[in-house]
Amino acid sequence: MIDESRVEAGALRATGVPAEQVLEEVRTLRAGDAPTHGGRLFAYVYDPAVPGLDELAAAAHRESAHVNGLDPTAFPSLLAMENALVGAAGRVLGAGPGTTAPDVVGSVTSGGTESLILAVKTARDAHPEITEPRIVVPSSAHAAFAKAAHYLRVALDVVPVSPETLRADPAAMAAAIRPETVLVACSAPSYAHGVVDPVTRIAAAAADAGVRCHVDACFGGWTLPYLRRLGEPVPPFDFAVPGVTSISVDLHKYAYAPKGVSVLLHRDAALRAPQYFAYADWPGYTMINPVIASTRSGGPIAAAYATVRHLGDEGYLRLSAITRDAVAGLADAVRAVDGLRLMAEPESTVVCFTATDDGPDLFVLVDELTARGWHTQPQLSYDGLPASVHLTVTAAVAPRVAEFGPDLTAAVAAARAAGPVRLPAELAALVGALTPEALTPDLVVGLAAGLGLGGGEGSDAGPLPERMALVNTLLDAAPSAMRERLLMEFVSLLQRPRWTPS
Numbered sequence: 001m002i003d004e005s006r007v008e009a010g011a012l013r014a015t016g017v018p019a020e021q022v023l024e025e026v027r028t029l030r031a032g033d034a035p036t037h038g039g040r041l042f043a044y045v046y047d048p049a050v051p052g053l054d055e056l057a058a059a060a061h062r063e064s065a066h067v068n069g070l071d072p073t074a075f076p077s078l079l080a081m082e083n084a085l086v087g088a089a090g091r092v093l094g095a096g097p098g099t100t101a102p103d104v105v106g107s108v109t110s111g112g113t114e115s116l117i118l119a120v121k122t123a124r125d126a127h128p129e130i131t132e133p134r135i136v137v138p139s140s141a142h143a144a145f146a147k148a149a150h151y152l153r154v155a156l157d158v159v160p161v162s163p164e165t166l167r168a169d170p171a172a173m174a175a176a177i178r179p180e181t182v183l184v185a186c187s188a189p190s191y192a193h194g195v196v197d198p199v200t201r202i203a204a205a206a207a208d209a210g211v212r213c214h215v216d217a218c219f220g221g222w223t224l225p226y227l228r229r230l231g232e233p234v235p236p237f238d239f240a241v242p243g244v245t246s247i248s249v250d251l252h253k254y255a256y257a258p259k260g261v262s263v264l265l266h267r268d269a270a271l272r273a274p275q276y277f278a279y280a281d282w283p284g285y286t287m288i289n290p291v292i293a294s295t296r297s298g299g300p301i302a303a304a305y306a307t308v309r310h311l312g313d314e315g316y317l318r319l320s321a322i323t324r325d326a327v328a329g330l331a332d333a334v335r336a337v338d339g340l341r342l343m344a345e346p347e348s349t350v351v352c353f354t355a356t357d358d359g360p361d362l363f364v365l366v367d368e369l370t371a372r373g374w375h376t377q378p379q380l381s382y383d384g385l386p387a388s389v390h391l392t393v394t395a396a397v398a399p400r401v402a403e404f405g406p407d408l409t410a411a412v413a414a415a416r417a418a419g420p421v422r423l424p425a426e427l428a429a430l431v432g433a434l435t436p437e438a439l440t441p442d443l444v445v446g447l448a449a450g451l452g453l454g455g456g457e458g459s460d461a462g463p464l465p466e467r468m469a470l471v472n473t474l475l476d477a478a479p480s481a482m483r484e485r486l487l488m489e490f491v492s493l494l495q496r497p498r499w500t501p502s
């Protein structure tokens with residue numbers, strides 16, 4: 001029976017928990033996470049390893065956490081910081097006074113996905129006469145474009161990348177443009193392989209067709225200009241390229257700001273206009289939102305402002321040099337190991353490698369690297385491209401590079417000795433035979449248990465097994481619709497309310 005006199009469940013206790021105890025709980029929970037600092041996690045986090053930077057960002061976040069971006073007239077501090085961040089991003093990306101893009105404007109969003117959804121929405125809403133709008137993207141474009149297309153009911157025309165260069169194929173992209181196309185997009189660089197698409201040719205083709213062209217520079221857009229200044233052969237990709245109408249760049253990636261900040265830039269205010277949503281047809285305040293969220297915390301924006309101001313141009317140049325050297329060191333380590341090959345020569349901040357035909361099982365290798373304290377990101381095989389291992393490299397990796405080579409060699413030897421993971425026959429048969437539609441909740445629970453996924457309330461096990469090779473092998477064997485469905489079901493199993501008070 002529920003005791004109606006007390007409301008308790010999960011985080012809510014009948015009597016409040018003392019502050020220090022709560023913080024201890026958070027620290028204990030955090031101890032189970034992948035390490036955000038220390039240069040051994042090659043995805044999700046961007047660590048410059050600059051002493052005091054975290055503290056500065058946290059202090060700035062604290063100053064503005066309760067400020068609401070909903071109304072810039074009530075909180076001009078936030079408007080000033082946003083405009084300053086947009087100016088900084090514009091300048092890094094070839095815009096501003098004295099450039100060929102003097103009228104660039106922009107908005108601060110919560111992240112790359114929001115920036116891309118808004119870029120697609122803006123392009124779509126610029127053409128209300130097109131009833132079935134479409135966008136053209138290379139197959140290497142970030143999944144957020146597919147999400148945008150899905151949310152906004154825009155058709156997604158995916159053009160395969162060149163299997164040799166892993167870059168978008170400009171001729172094929174041009175050929176994919178139709179009368180209903182509202183946006184052509186490309187990446188600088190792509191997340192999976194870290195290569196820069198041929199933006200000049202793609203933007204020219206889009207301009208010829210009278211279509212907008214978005215450059216997704218969310219990932220490495222803040223670093224590429226600095227790499228160029230350091231002498232690296234970075235191809236043109238920013239507002240200096242005619243035909244580029246919008247660019248996104250995430251400050252929570254290589255601008256090294258804490259999570260929750262990206263910038264979406266448009267070449268001019270007219271191009272940005274359809275991004276806004278305004279609504280006065282209700283009894284409350286007239287809502288005018290430049291971005292998806294309405295209430296927005298000032299915390300992430302203030303933290304990003306503090307980070308960008310503190311690091312400065314010189315700081316970013318220095319961090320880019322450190323990162324470039326770390327990338328070179330990691331790529332050399334991969335080249336030195338028999339059985340591995342780079343997917344592409346690094347041209348930004350990514351090292352991506354795969355196994356040769358006589359090489360180790362890549363998913364076993366990933367587990368062996370994890371066992372040695374290196375958290376890499378496995379990427380499944382896709383459209384003729386082999387499975388690969390992705391390393392996002394940040395400045396914090398530099399001091400670790402010398403340790404990586406010997407550990408990689410040892411991990412490859414261990415993976416070779418262990419041999420490839422073999423899917424149990426019944427699992428292989430199940431995945432081969434199942435369609436997403438045939439996947440019942442019971443089957444998913446059985447599959448998750450068989451793979452050691454889940455944890456769940458009352459269980460001491462984490463959400464993932466220590467070794468992931470079996471899970472990755474199973475997913476790799478499945479077609480993408482099945483991968484999506486399986487992972488959706490697994491994540492949904494993890495997302496369950498906790499009813500017992502902690």
Ligand SMILES: Cc1ncc(COP(=O)(O)O)c(C=O)c1O
Nearest residue numbers: 111112113142144191216218219
């Ligand atoms: C190229 C690119 N675009 C967009 C995104 C999406 O960014 P977010 O995860 O901040 O939504 C990412 C994230 O890695 C990315 O690499």
